[in-house]
Amino acid sequence: MRTLRFVTFIIALALVSQACFSGRQGKGAVKIQGAGSSLINPLMQKWVSEYGNLNSTVRIDYQSIGSGGGIKQVKERTIQFGASDLVMSDADLKSAPGEIIHVPVILGAVVLTYNLEGVDQPLRFSPLTISDIFLGKITTWDDLRIKADNPDVALPAVPLTVVHRSDGSGTSAIFTNYLSKVSPEWKEKVGEGTSPSWPVGLGGKGNEGVTGQVKQTPNTIGYVELAYAVKNKMPVGLIKNKAGNYVVPNFETVTNAAAETIDETPDDLRASITDAAGQNAYPISSYVYLLIYKEQQDERIGQTLVDFMTWGINDGQRFAQQLYYSPLPAGMVKRASAKIAKVTFNGQSLAPSK
């Protein structure tokens, strides 16, 4: 009997304290949950902590679960915003319970990295050579097609091993989207997607898996996000763009790719900027998007989201370079702001507070 009373007491205590705490939270901090792209995760964590310092009443949590997961959770309304390095398909948008808008917030790049002893200068690659390498048609490093791009380099006669991502990833989607654009054969045989069926090669799990395998295994070539290649001090290939120039991936060339395509970008801002035109545009670049509902269900959360995103595409851009992302071109900042201005609560526009 005594134990029973004790247990009741504990439960009552728990309920009361729970009520107290949740009450306090309701009046104070705004809690926002986001999830999705792992590409944007390092930057998003930086943004979340910087923005939290500026606004003590806002608490944002971001889970790096992959773009596909982000899209799925936004559709199910389990989170307030998603992040994706892929645009949502028309079918996905249609099956969502409300209108979802894409807001580009930053740019990322996928680069070719390799491990080839005795070659010091950066190698150059033309689009069809990359396609042939990943199709398994080029099997040695001294292949004539690689030599044609690098006439001054003494390429060793060693077998070439391809390394690709084994996990489903936006990085693979961007890379195969590029290959599908430049190579009809790739488009027909493999196509584009987060987990394409690779004709050859070893699969590494995650950017770190591919980086590790390329670094550890001689005579390999793989593709990773720019940050991983730079941080691990690995060689990065120059890629021939649409204008015929061999371009090294960096903040400038990636932002250029976005700037060059800004006029062709449709109103919903869903744009692929791979194989962009322009003298100095890096061809395997991509926007990372935040996905939110146009009509918000909660005024405070909606307002906070609008403020956070407005901060991100303006002040937040200065954190891009130190984390190896590329900032949005000025034209896109304008268009993204216009898009954010369309967010509403009860049909009323939620203008940025500041």
Add this chain to the structure above:
Amino acid sequence: MSKEETKLDTNGGSKVLTADSIYRGVLIGCASLILVIVLAMLIVIGQGSLLSIREFGFHFLIGSTWDPVKGEFGALPFIYGTVVSSVIAVLIATPLSIGVAVFLVEQAPRSLARPIGFLVELLAAIPSVVYGLWAIFVLAPFLRVYVQPPLQTALGWTPFFKGTATGVGMFTGGLILAIMITPIITAVVRDILEAVPVTQREAALALGATKWETTKIVLANASSGIAGAVILGLGRAIGETMAVTMIIGNRPQISVSLFDPAYTIASVIANEFTEATGDLYLSALVEMGLILFVVTFIVTALAKLLILSVGRKTRRTA
């Protein structure tokens, strides 16, 4: 007087009865919880994979294309990779573990057995992602430079050691699994050997048996327990995900050569589930889970049968 005694007796008896029935009830509850969990899992996985089963039917099991872009899914390379890598692991780990356990129990002085036993338990507690990273950065380069080339020179004429030795593939995957399950099997086998009564050893020694002959008798008596330990290791090998994913090469193909990359069921689920878009794709991955369930069941049952029949034979000869 006698009346009171009877009263007391029945009282005590009923108390014991209620206590007993509660005790029994709790135990039955615990045991049926296992059944409920397994059933619940089967139902959920079954429901999730309905779409894929309807779409592909039996072809899912024998198809060898896995192309999410085109929406074609076949599980055979993954089943092959799972079974072969686990079998390699058990073939390497079983004799090794029994050797270590026999040494610890039958040969090693206590001052040595204690620390080694402790190390074995420590190895069993290392998270698999750590094994995986170690495999990428230490084991694979080592195998590529020092083990695979001589193997290829000596046995390159067999179909098992062909292709480019990259240090990554079925061979390395099986090996890392073997390293991971060895401590588990060793720890269990050691405890089982310790449970064999000392009198048996003394009896054997008294009859003039050598140490080796004594150990043989002990092993024969412990055979069913050892079988259990091996099955435990096999189960872990089949379901192991992270370490294998990092080192097996993740290529859905069926190749006899152990140097070629392969893929396992658990790995493909871990790799692709987070980014799987589209209902059919998700359903196909869930069906992979169902297949893993069935494969584990079949392999474990087969192993049990095999080991039981071997055990019976050894007992007859012993």
